[in-house]
Every structure is written in C-alpha cells, then in structure tokens.
Amino acid sequence: MKGFRGTFIFGVLVFLFVGYVYYFEYKKKNEEEAIKEKEAQILDINKEKIQKLELINSDAKLVLSKVNNQWNVEQPIVDQADSSEVDRFLDQLVKAKSEAVVAEGPEADLKVYGLLEPNQKLIVQGEGEVKEEISIGNEKALGGRIYIRKDLEPKVLLASSEWEGFVTKKSENFRNKMLLRIDKNSVERLELENRTVWPRLKLGFEKTSVSWKLAQGEVRNLDPDTVQNYLNDLAEVRISEFVAEENSSKTRSANQLAMPALVVEVTTKDKAKVELRFSNKVKDDAYAVIDGSNFVAKVASSSLSKLLKTADDFRDASAPFDFDPEKVKEIELKTNLAEIHIKKQGSNWQPGSEDKKGEVDQALVGQLLSRLKELKAKEFLGSRQGRGLNKPDGEIQLKDDSGKEVFSLKWGSKTSKQDSYFARTNQLDEVITISSLEISSLPGQTLVKAPKAEEKKAETPSGASDTQEATPPTTNQ
Numbered sequence: 062m063k064g065f066r067g068t069f070i071f072g073v074l075v076f077l078f079v080g081y082v083y084y085f086e087y088k089k090k091n092e093e094e095a096i097k098e099k100e101a102q103i104l105d106i107n108k109e110k111i112q113k114l115e116l117i118n119s120d121a122k123l124v125l126s127k128v129n130n131q132w133n134v135e136q137p138i139v140d141q142a143d144s145s146e147v148d149r150f151l152d153q154l155v156k157a158k159s160e161a162v163v164a165e166g167p168e169a170d171l172k173v174y175g176l177l178e179p180n181q182k183l184i185v186q187g188e189g190e191v192k193e194e195i196s197i198g199n200e201k202a203l204g205g206r207i208y209i210r211k212d213l214e215p216k217v218l219l220a221s222s223e224w225e226g227f228v229t230k231k232s233e234n235f236r237n238k239m240l241l242r243i244d245k246n247s248v249e250r251l252e253l254e255n256r257t258v259w260p261r262l263k264l265g266f267e268k269t270s271v272s273w274k275l276a277q278g279e280v281r282n283l284d285p286d287t288v289q290n291y292l293n294d295l296a297e298v299r300i301s302e303f304v305a306e307e308n309s310s311k312t313r314s315a316n317q318l319a320m321p322a323l324v325v326e327v328t329t330k331d332k333a334k335v336e337l338r339f340s341n342k343v344k345d346d347a348y349a350v351i352d353g354s355n356f357v358a359k360v361a362s363s364s365l366s367k368l369l370k371t372a373d374d375f376r377d378a379s380a381p382f383d384f385d386p387e388k389v390k391e392i393e394l395k396t397n398l399a400e401i402h403i404k405k406q407g408s409n410w411q412p413g414s415e416d417k418k419g420e421v422d423q424a425l426v427g428q429l430l431s432r433l434k435e436l437k438a439k440e441f442l443g444s445r446q447g448r449g450l451n452k453p454d455g456e457i458q459l460k461d462d463s464g465k466e467v468f469s470l471k472w473g474s475k476t477s478k479q480d481s482y483f484a485r486t487n488q489l490d491e492v493i494t495i496s497s498l499e500i501s502s503l504p505g506q507t508l509v510k511a512p513k514a515e516e517k518k519a520e521t522p523s524g525a526s527d528t529q530e531a532t533p534p535t536t537n538q
C-alpha cells in the first residue's frame with residue numbers, strides 16, 4: 062500500500078513537472094515568435110497617427126496629407142483624395158514585413174544592393190516630429206524581391222516586391238473619384254437647366270423640413286421623392302478619368318463644355334454653391350466640370366442619362382390612380398375576354414345582375430383594387446387623341462354606393478415598343494402609358510367563378526336508378 066501511494070505521488074509530481082515545463086516552453090516559443098514578428102515589422106508608426114505620405118520614384122513624387130481627417134493630394138496636383146482608398150493603402154503599408162536581414166553593420170556594402178543612391182523612397186510622417194523613411198534599392202534580389210533600408214540604418218532587409226508597388230502609385234490611385242464633393246444631406250436647394258430640349262428647361266427645388274417643394278419652373282403634381290432620387294443620382298456620379306488638369310475656356314471647349322447640355326447647381330445649408338456642367342454624350346462617355354475646380358473629368362454617359370430630366374420626370378406617377386378603395390361598392394369591367402359587373406352587399410361582393418350567376422372571388426376583388434391603387438404612369442403624353450382610346454381594349458369603372466364614379470381606367474392600343482398601353486383615368490385629363498405587364502396582371506375575368514354543379518335528387522319511375530345528375534346552370538360572364 063505504501064509502495065502504491067509513493068508511486069502515485071511520484072506520478073503526480075512528474076505530471077506537474079512536465080506541465081510546468083510545457084507551459085513555460087510554449088510561452089517562451091510564443092514570445093520568441095512575437096519578437097520575430099516585431100522585428101520583421103518594417104514600419105513602427107501607428108496607422109491612425111500618420112499625417113503625411115511621400116512616395117518618391119524616378120518618374121514622379123506623390124505627396125498625400127491629412128487635414129481634419131480628410132486626406133488630400135498635394136503633389137503633383139492639388140485635389141481631394143479618397144480617404145477610404147488612402148486608408149486601405151495604409152493598412153497594407155503597416156502590415157508589410159521584411160523576410161530577412163541580408164547585411165548588417167559597417168561592412169554592409171550599400172552599393173551592391175542599390176541603396177547608396179536609391180531612386181525610390183517612401184517617407185511616412187506621424188504626429189509631431191515622428192518620421193520614418195524607407196529606401197528601396199535599385200538592384201533586385203532573386204524572385205523579384207527587393208532590398209530596403211530603414212531610416213539610414215546600417216542594415217539591409219529583404220522584402221517582397223509589393224514595396225516597389227507602394228512607391229509607384231500615382232495620384233489617380235488616390236484621388237476622389239466622386240464628381241460631387243459635398244455631403245448630399247447638406248443640400249437645401251437644387252437647380253437644373255436641361256439645354257437638350259427647346260425651350261430650355263429650368264427647374265428649381267427647395268428642401269423644407271419634411272420634403273422637397275418646387276421653387277422655379279412648372280411641374281404638375283410634383284413627387285418630392287423624384288427630387289431626392291435626382292440628388293442621389295447626382296451624388297453617385299463617378300469620375301472614370303481626369304482628362305485635363307486645367308479648368309479653362311480652352312479645356313472646356315476641347316471637351317464640349319463651352320455649351321454644356323446640362324447645368325446643375327446645388328446650394329448647401331451654409332449657402333455654399335456648387336455648379337456642375339455636363340457635355341452631350343460622346344459614345345459611352347460624357348465630360349463634366351465643377352465650377353471653380355482645376356480639372357475636367359470624364360464620366361459614364363449612363364450617369365448623364367439619369368440626370369437629363371424633363372418636367373414630367375418629376376411628376377407624381379401615382380397621381381392618376383389616386384382613389385379611395387374604401388368608397389368602392391360597385392365594379393364594372395369590360396375587356397375582349399369578359400364583361401363583369403359586381404356589387405358589394407354588406408361585407409361581401411356579389412354578382413351585380415339577377416341573371417348573372419356565379420361566385421365572386423372575394424380575395425381577387427381585394428387584389429384588383431390594391432393593384433389599381435399601386436399602378437404608376439410610365440409617361441405623361443398630354444391631351445393626345447386616338448391611341449385606341451375611342452374604342453378601348455379594356456375599361457374598369459369603380460362606383461360608390463350611390464352609383465357615382467370613384468375611379469375609371471381605359472386602355473387602348475400598345476406603344477411601338479409593345480411594352481406599354483396608352484391609357485386614361487378620370488383623375489387626369491391627359492393620356493398616359495402604363496406597363497403592359499401591369500395591365501395583364503390585373504385580375505379580370507376570373508373575378509367571378511362559375512357555379513359548382515349541384516346534384517339534385519329526382520323522383521324516378523319504377524325500374525329506374527335512384528338518382529340522376531342535374532344539368533349545371535349556365536353562367537353568362
């Protein structure tokens with residue numbers, strides 16, 4: 062028993078000793094790896110503390126600086142930078158590591174590695190006097206790797222070729238590619254002049270505490286959401302190329318901006334004004350300039366298409382379908398396929414005439430009213446005649462309990478593209494177009510279902526069968 066107890070105690074001690082050794086060896090290994098990671102880290106500066114960057118190569122010098130949390134390009138041109146793009150670059154920069162120390166001390170021959178008079182440098186300026194300089198050798202190692210030197214230390218490091226990519230970045234890689242350089246939420250007035258139509262269209266809109274209102278020009282039944290959507294589209298216009306670094310009459314003329322197709326002016330809450338000019342489309346592109354800027358930009362023609370609006374584009378497309386479904390007590394529908402007349406009795410819909418038999422699908426009636434209410438006009442065409450509306454292909458009339466018309470819709474022939482119908486409603490004294498898909502999806506001839514065949518028990522003569530199937534009544538729809 063004593064022998065067993067001694068063996069057990071010995072085993073516990075061995076276990077504790079092994080655990081102790083393993084723990085401290087493991088900890089030591091982790092500490093050594095952390096030290097190696099730290100030594101391999103080329104830049105010691107905190108990313109958030111970086112205030113200035115200089116990227117120097119044999120062709121150019123690029124300087125970026127941060128002021129009030131906004132990065133700017135200082136050289137070779139002066140312009141706003143895309144702060145998010147600079148931030149991504151800094152992430153790569155501070156995470157970059159060296160692979161090995163290839164030479165160290167006074168005996169290191171910098172000329173061998175192209176570090177005696179290097180053509181490429183990266184200078185990082187932190188807060189205060191904090192500054193780090195990385196020199197990149199003119200000579201390359203095997204596999205395209207490069208030699209670098211930090212802060213003129215007598216040490217040559219081996220690093221990946223990404224460092225050469227760092228210093229050969231161009232201003233285009235960091236410039237702000239958004240044409241509108243202000244916060245769209247600060248805009249309180251928007252004016253546009255569309256010069257592609259005659260007479261020229263001039264519209265102005267002002268932002269109230271809750272919405273947008275018309276301040277200049279004429280728009281019938283303004284939809285405030287269309288103004289906000291216009292501002293959103295303007296704020297999303299991206300520059301695809303900086304075609305000139307000078308905003309002069311010469312560069313504007315060269316890029317079709319002397320007589321622009323569109324002029325947009327926005328005014329912010331602090332009364333700052335920004336004017337943007339757009340040329341006509343040139344194949345898949347258009348040219349744009351910001352008044353007071355120092356460049357001419359190229360943008361996608363699709364961006365211009367979204368901004369070349371007419372007064373009708375700002376109209377409320379749902380206005381022609383503005384009615385109160387709660388007032389509807391009677392529905393008449395006429396198409397090439399069916400004529401249906403139903404009335405609401407209490408809470409249920411019933412066939413409207415005594416000679417009309419069948420069962421009204423209550424759910425479909427609700428869907429019909431909802432879809433009519435949700436329709437939107439695609440185009441407003443004015444008081445045009447014809448268009449198949451003298452003898453319409455379809456007509457829906459909604460009445461209240463006194464027989465007074467609440468809403469009516471007529472649609473005639475299709476447009477040339479076959480994707481819309483010409484239509485009219487009683488809410489608007491002009492022709493509109495409606496998507497043919499929306500019209501075809503309206504519940505129509507299925508509103509009234511044919512009655513189910515009923516089995517009648519008939520008196521049968523002697524020797525005949527006990528029952529016979531009755532002939533179902535006909536339904537005239």
